[in-house]
Amino acid sequence: EAGVAQSPRYKIIEKRQSVAFWCNPISGHATLYWYQQILGQGPKLLIQFQNNGVVDDSQLPKDRFSAERLKGVDSTLKIQPAKLEDSAVYLCASSLGGEVYNEQFFGPGTRLTVL
Amino acid sequence: AQSVTQPDIHITVSEGASLELRCNYSYGATPYLFWYVQSPGQGLQLLLKYFSGDTLVQGIKGFEAEFKRSQSSFNLRKPSVHWSDAAEYFCAVARSGGSYIPTFGRGTSLIVHP
Secondary structure, three states, rough: OOOOOOOOOOEEEOOOOOOOEEEEEHHHHHHHEEEEOOOOOOOEEEEEOOOOEEEOOOOOOOOOEEEEEOOOOOOOEEEEEOHHHOOEEEEEEEEEOOOOOOOOEEOOEEEEEEE | OOOEEEOOOOEEEEOOOEEEEOOOOOOOOOOOEEEEEEEOOEEEEEEEEOOOOEEEEOOOHHEEEEEEEEEEEEEEEEEEEEEHHOOOEEEEOOOOOOOOOEEEOOOEEEEOOO
């Protein structure tokens, strides 16, 4: 079974530029999550999708971050414009459903460096 | 709101020695508790979880954890560490009921000496 795929694996941009990350979840997984992991910290949930609807985006900085999952499968996370403090690893995860007993499976992440 | 404290940033053990990683949580009711492992360049992998019932939980790769309500702790243990266990370990807590919104600790980096 293929795991969660993310691309690119690494991205370096200058502040005020835009960047987008892509995630393809495990086939059949209805729930998709985006996390931000700053160096030295644990992952922080940015947004949770159930199919193509948003379940929780309370920690997403909506002035610069946006995410979509238009067809309920793959998802894109965008930052526009980027700030220095956005340097982090962005992790995507998926699960069969959003209930706590459904294990989340994580992708390898995209490491973003903002100069 | 729930929170997690992992008091040890780094832990160094010798291969074959026993291991205990500490995790303390803050939550008003009975929480859901998790331990994840993250190897360099990899995503997180679930080691084990506690929802209810037996307070000693067995996980993958020979790990176990014990939920102690009186101490608000969920420490991870392994009787004999292998060099391949070197990684970052994260404890997480989620509130009971509703959708799964986990809060992660900052992680403990495990270094294994030969």
